[in-house]
Amino acid sequence: MILQAALLFAGLSVTASASTCCPPVRFSAVQHVTIVNSTFAKAALYSFIYDGINQRYVISGDLSDGFVSTTKVIYDYPKRTGYRIDTVARTCTTFHLQRKFKDQEGVCVPSGAVSLGPFFYGYGVGRLSSKGYSYNRTTVNGEHQNVVTTVTRKDCIPIVITTTTIGGQGGNALETLGYNDVRPGIRDFTVFDIPPYCTV
Template identity: 40%
Template sequence: MTLLVLLFAGLVPASLCSICCPPEQWEAYQFISRVDSNGGYEGLQAVSYDAVSRRYAVFGNYTEGQYADFKVIYDYAAGVEYRITPGSRSCETFAITEKFKDTCVPDGAAQMGPFTFGLGTTTLDTRGYSYSTKNKGVTTHVTMVVQHDRCVPVIINTITASSTGDSLVSIGYNNMNPGIRDVTVFSPPAYCGKGGKNTFQKPQQRFNVVHF
């Protein structure tokens, strides 16, 4: 069964060249909608993001074709990714070779807006940005809306075009809180083992992931 985890669509490897960045540690819920040539789906997942230690954890209940609990831990400092299915107490480990991806607005993004969400005196002041990337034949166009004073993501839309098909992913962020309430969210369960090289699985499609 292929887990479908969509993480911070379209964002880029951590860099000092950024227009703005949100707090380095935060937690939130993401409502995700994806449309591609195979159809589409929607899902809700919780995210714990830690740029200080270069890691993030994702919790959700949507897998391809049906609902089932899952957890994914990306530990970039250790170079290990854990794919966990708590219900069956199963765990796979994979080597991470790419750089940590932050949630900053990258330098060179074109500004859109400003935009205001809400009505009256309780409005949210935001800015929109757009940029495109191309890597290994895959073109990605990202549109971001972030809180103006703290650069916290509000909405991220990503259009991806490749030889295998096109897709549109929309992610809405809600109930965001600064900091990490419980750092054990980044600790894999005992049945995952130590994540040594001998436990790594052979490379395969990575959950249809659209990374940060």
């Protein structure tokens, strides 16, 4: 099962009016997720494909399946619906998306975020110039979260996002998202196709 689904996070760089900065409107990445609370600890690795133009994204794969997985989760915000799909078993379950697309985990840095200043990863000619931000938010369940995000200085592409949740299910929690092998654009839009055996 895709961990994020159970817990609910070639374009030009754009900046929304309600955001400090946003990444390219379409990109693909490998996303490493670590989540720890008082009763639970999990690390997972996903393929993450983001389509900001059509307000949707898809996540597939995890460490227990060797990264290549038959399970994927599609988040379709215009339909306010998520789809958890197993392509081999031909099963599909749907769930309601309560947040707005612009509020979903880690993509845009919201306006009002506190700048933590410039950062650099690595050193020398290969160092990556980045910037950090911190902001607070409340989940749909009323939990308080503090988010610290580091993004590239040039295109606002997420590098590391750390979310601390106070008073969540299972107690306080820490979630870290790391983005690797980021590529602009989407190579195959069929990853967003909803199979006929999915019903809402």
